Amino acid sequence: MKRSTFLQNTAAVIGGSLLPSIGIAGENKKSKIRFAYLTDIHLKPDATAEAGMAKALHHAQSLKPKIDFIINGGDSIMDSLEADKQKTKTQWDLFHSVLQKENSLPLYHCIGNHDVWGWFIKNDKPEADRLYGKVWVVETLQLPKRYYSFTKDKWHFIVLDSTQLNPAGGYIAYLDPEQLDWLKKDLAQTKDKFICFVSHIPILSICAGLFFDKTETNGDLKIQRNLMHTDFMLLKKLFMQYPNIKVCLSGHIHLQDELDYLGIKYYCNGAVSGNWWKGAFQEFDPAYAVIELYEDGTSERKMVEYS
Numbered sequence: 001m002k003r004s005t006f007l008q009n010t011a012a013v014i015g016g017s018l019l020p021s022i023g024i025a026g027e028n029k030k031s032k033i034r035f036a037y038l039t040d041i042h043l044k045p046d047a048t049a050e051a052g053m054a055k056a057l058h059h060a061q062s063l064k065p066k067i068d069f070i071i072n073g074g075d076s077i078m079d080s081l082e083a084d085k086q087k088t089k090t091q092w093d094l095f096h097s098v099l100q101k102e103n104s105l106p107l108y109h110c111i112g113n114h115d116v117w118g119w120f121i122k123n124d125k126p127e128a129d130r131l132y133g134k135v136w137v138v139e140t141l142q143l144p145k146r147y148y149s150f151t152k153d154k155w156h157f158i159v160l161d162s163t164q165l166n167p168a169g170g171y172i173a174y175l176d177p178e179q180l181d182w183l184k185k186d187l188a189q190t191k192d193k194f195i196c197f198v199s200h201i202p203i204l205s206i207c208a209g210l211f212f213d214k215t216e217t218n219g220d221l222k223i224q225r226n227l228m229h230t231d232f233m234l235l236k237k238l239f240m241q242y243p244n245i246k247v248c249l250s251g252h253i254h255l256q257d258e259l260d261y262l263g264i265k266y267y268c269n270g271a272v273s274g275n276w277w278k279g280a281f282q283e284f285d286p287a288y289a290v291i292e293l294y295e296d297g298t299s300e301r302k303m304v305e306y307s
């Protein structure tokens with residue numbers, strides 16, 4: 001850094017500290033949106049999983065002050081990528097029955113990789129079935145589309161579909177051209193609102209590199225292309241054109257982190273199912289997030305261990 005730049009920056013910091021009440025999220029901010037973010041529920045026919053999902057929903061709805069709505073961050077069911085039609089139907093039926101009994105709040109859903117039907121079925125892949133791929137999850141959760149947006153007060157929520165099929169096997173996290181095109185239009189139309197993104201797979205996360213709890217043998221951190229958006233560089237450049245983009249919410253990794261990068265908060269929100277209903281995953285107990293979005297574009301996240 002050049003000395004003159006350094007002095008300018010230093011002056012800016014000193015000047016900034018003299019300004020009255022810049023405001024820290026939570027202080028003197030009455031007007032806000034408050035909601036619970038439940039991700040990676042991974043419901044399956046199993047007493048622990050069913051009781052766990054019910055408990056998380058009860059817990060979120062009994063919070064004081066009350067939350068306004070719930071966002072489901074995806075991986076609602078244990079898995080339909082490899083499951084046959086009957087097993088997939090059983091899981092979705094169960095998911096709806098728990099929701100009907102245990103939830104009375106508005107709910108917004110995001111598609112997780114495990115909610116996609118049939119991609120990894122080895123024999124008799126049901127490609128000709130009308131419900132193959134994402135059709136089933138979009139219909140059963142009554143989504144407007146696999147990606148969509150909605151507005152609450154001063155905030156605009158953009159719910160993305162992170163999971164794309166890798167023809168060579170597995171899946172990769174990125175926005176397909178059609179979705180990216182839609183996103184650019186949606187952003188261009190919403191410059192007067194703060195933006196909160198919802199994606200199942202993190203757009204940016206350090207958790208993504210810690211999922212395996214070890215490095216490559218040469219010491220490199222391992223960030224697989226199904227653990228973080230591979231189009232992050234492209235999205236970063238797009239996001240920099242819109243200073244009203246403030247928050248990105250995700251799940252998928254079952255770990256928790258909170259990053260502040262180029263003016264945007266990236267929150268990776270653990271998992272309601274923890275270690276797929278077998279206790280904690282690494283250091284993180286089963287949990288959900290409470291998110292508060294303020295009128296000035298700031299935000300706060302609190303993780304809640306509900307069990």
Ligand SMILES: [Zn+2]
Binds near residue numbers: 074075252253
């Ligand atoms: Zn996932």
